[in-house]
Amino acid sequence: MNHFTPEQLKREWLSVAEGANQAIEWIDDVRENAPRLNTEAERLKLKLRRSRNTAQRLATAAMRPMTIGFFGLSQAGKSYLISSLAAGDNGRLETQMGQHQLDFIEHINPPGGGKEATGLVTRFSRQSHSSNPDWPIELLLFNEVEIAKIFANTFIHDFNQEKIDWSYDEKRIGDLLTSLNNRRQARKISGLTEDDVVSLWDYLIRHAEKSQSKMALQYWPAAVELAPWLSIDDRAQLFSELWGNIGEFTEAYRRFAYTLQRLGGASVVRAPLNVLVIEQNGRLVQSNSIMNVDMLERLNKSNDLQVEVCPELENGLSAPVSLSLAELTALTVELHVPLLSSTQERLFEDVDLLDFPGYRGRLGVESTAYFQQMTENDDSNPLAQLILRGKVAYLFERYTVNQEMNVLVVCTPSNEQSNVKDVGGVLDEWIRYTQGVDAVSRSRRPSGLVWAVTKLDLRITQELNKSEDMLREVWGQGGMVKITMTERFGHFPWMQEWQPDCAFNNTFLVRKPRQATPFIMMKEGNEVGLNQETEPKLSLMKKTFLEDSAIQRHIAFPDQAWDAMLQLNDGGMRRLADYLATVAQREIKLERIAEQLHETRHELIEGNLIAWFQQDNAEESAKKERIADDILKVLQRRVGMHGELLVSLIPQRKALQELYMQETPLELPDDDKVSNESIATFGIGSDFDLFSDTSDESISALSHEQMFAQQVIKLWVNYLRTVPEQTNVTNFIGLPRPTIETLVDELITAIQRMDIEGELVNVLANTEQAGVRREKMVERQVSRVLNVINDFITWLGYQKITKEKRPVSKYNKGHPLFSGPNKHDPALWKDDGHLYRLTSEPLSYSAMFIFDWLIGLKEMIKENVGHSAGREITAAQNERLGTIIERIQLSSE
Secondary structure (H helix, E strand, C coil), rough: CCCCCCCHHHHHHHHHHHHHHHHHHHEEEHHHHHHHHHHHHHHHHHHHHHHHHHHHHHHHHHCCCEEEEEECCCCHHHHHHHHHHHHHCCCCEEEECCCCCEEHHHHHCCCCCCCCCCCCCCEEEEECCCCCCCEEEEEECCCCCHHHHHHHHHHHHHEEECCCCCCCCHHHHHHHHHHHCCCCCCCCCCCCCCCCCCHHHHHHHHHHHHHHHHHHCCHHHHHHHHHHCCCCHHHHHHHHHHHHHCHHHHHHHHHHHHHHCCCCCCEEEECHHHHEEECCCCCEECCCCCCCCCCCCCCCCCCCCCEEEEEEECCCEECCCEEEHHHHHHEEEEEEEECCCCCCCHHHHHCEEEEEECCCCCCEECCCCCCCCCCCCCCCHHHHHHHHHHHHHHHHHHHCCCCCEEEEEECCCCCCCCCCCHHHHHHEEEEEECCCCCCCHCCCCCCCEEEEEEEEHHHHHHHHCCCHHHHHHCCEEEEEEEHHHHHHHHHCHHHCCCCCCCCCCCCECCCCCCCCCCCCCCCCEEEEECCCCHHHHHHHHHHHHHHHHHHHHHCHHHHHHHHCCCCCCCHHHHHHHHHHHHCCCCHHHHHHHHHHHHHHHHHHHCHHHHHHHHCHHHHHHHHHHHHHHHHHHHHHHHHHHHHHHHHHHCCCCHHHHHHHHHCCCCCCCCCCCHHHHHHCEEEHHCCEEEEEEEHHHHHCCCCCCHHHHHHHHHHHHHHHHHHHHHHHHHHHHHHHHHHHHHHHHHHHHHHHHCCHHHHHHHHCCCCCCCCCCCCHHHHHHHHHHHHHHHHHHCCCHHCCCCCCHHCCCCCCCCEECCCCCCCCCCECCCCCEEEEEECCCCCHHHHHHHHHHHHHHHHHHHHCCCCCCCCCHHHHHHHHHHHHHHHHHHCCC
């Protein structure tokens, strides 16, 4: 792995982004005269847009300072850890904002009484930054697409999807798209790009993959191309399908989007001090603070206040813009707190700390009438409560996708159980992004996940009077380890195996020192020693703690963890800080970003674009021979998983059913304002061009059967391209990704070469019956399609070739492929056809089929010579693609 500087990594990623942009333009220019490229064009463009999003995010992440996130299921414990690590020598988190010196705990942090009282992220930093005495508060804001993500999150997780009175309706979607296309603007409207909509699509897939499969056929491909050209009002209508057409959400989206537009799309604004504190009787006090979640309750209420902020744009601070305090509370992602004094821990002079608000339980609303029911109480604001839950949930996801922090401290109280169930998924996502997707990749670096079990003083106090037998029940799988770790997270692979053959065990025990406890003696506010009366009990506790198997599994060096936690006036903080100093290294972060650079380049080039690039036509035959041999060498070592491999190459029956049931797209009115560059089809959902300014007579002339056959090939080919990305499948089968990618590419070439689409058309021809509803035909038609697909995957086309013309089997010597043995080979038969004696050795029909299939695959690959995807593009187009590949592969310098 190369060692990059931050600047080099930024250049490399921006080069990938630019290459992806050029590749999208190349596809749009070439696809019209390249049928096979056209079949995969929408999938390729989607992949390129996703890669461009990743490249932009990681180019930014490479230049950011090293950051540690604190994610609390224990709010009090989290606050104490941050104060202990980032405070100055006087023990305070102090900051200078304008003319005032503030103590974070006293002046800014809202009193929560143990509960999470804020709804934004706080960044503590010693990094130099610009300041303005009149506008001292630096706030990071959401952008427009993130507002859509928050409302979608709220609808999915706060509304009971089994009971809510809303369902996907294809006709409603089609009518909506037709109507919005008619209102398409002559130029793009700022605030949203095609890539933003792709990120929204990806977000919904992660949260509601099942429901999004239907929308992937028609809604999403159209939304990607259409949304940037719509007014904010029309975008709100387009995205309202993502939150069940709930009017209150749609109106709030409109309001927030218009506010962001008035702010010039700024991601950072400067605010006056009074958004945090005001001066009363010579003292600074919290009043109307955006840090307090209660401010959000004023949204759309008469007691909301107006405040001015200055957008920070490329040319400096812009003129003040007025908005309501509740709006600012909702739109704020992060408050930047510049630390005034040097930190007690030298590490945090160069490392930022992020304090995340704790997750909240979701509501499970069963009806959209919830708003009417709740607003009968004048003090209630159901919209604010729902926005808060969606926002807090989204915040951690946002920082995860942007890879803002490569070290995360998860704080869980040792003495109580969390009732929040939704944390595991987002934590799993953060691990995959920043630590690695599997145990092998995670083993390359020290663990960036740090588990801090807090409030050990309370836990020990409540266990002091228990017997040895009872103590053996309080630590491990039935006690502390269960409630803090395994009950909510034990089913995740990383908890079971962080590194090969080793469970996650990077766990630290922490207590708050200088608190009155029965087992530590105090003098003048300091801890001076263990209470001699409780020492025998503490020793017994330690003994049972160390002997517990779950403790040994999930806490590394448990004896050190216990002793450090009891360290006087420290409580385990020194040991935790020492570990953070070893792992919070920028080189580790850059190494992980560089790994993803390599993965992204491989995925774009070897997994996608290289299939269309012809390097040297004269060598194609020899190249195919090498490809076939390389694939067979790998596959023959995994013959025991051959059945699973074949199944993985066949699309899901349900996907074909949904495709068949899709409504025939409506022809939309001509739009002379639509430029050629903006035209895009519905991808695998239809051949109809939604935004074309001319009707397509060839499509209108096709029967539903013919259109279905075309769409099946598109769906199947694009599905095959996703198989190498399905790590759960490929890991189970045990095949390396490059092998699967090459196999898929050759199968797709054979599908085109053998004209499987034509075979589907023939099978489906004249099978639909006039007057019979489509839902009555779907099972029959999908079965016909699957018979063709299954035959191809099973026999590789050789079932249509006479035995005399098939290659010869190497396993069943002397016989053509897939012909089976002679009748007398495995047994002896009488003249009347009755069996009278078996041979001494049985014949393995499974082995015969598998090895014939492998030989057939090799011959199929050799027969693909001259039919590669790149054959349909010109020399000039091929040269242009080669330049694009070089752009992605190499840095801009």
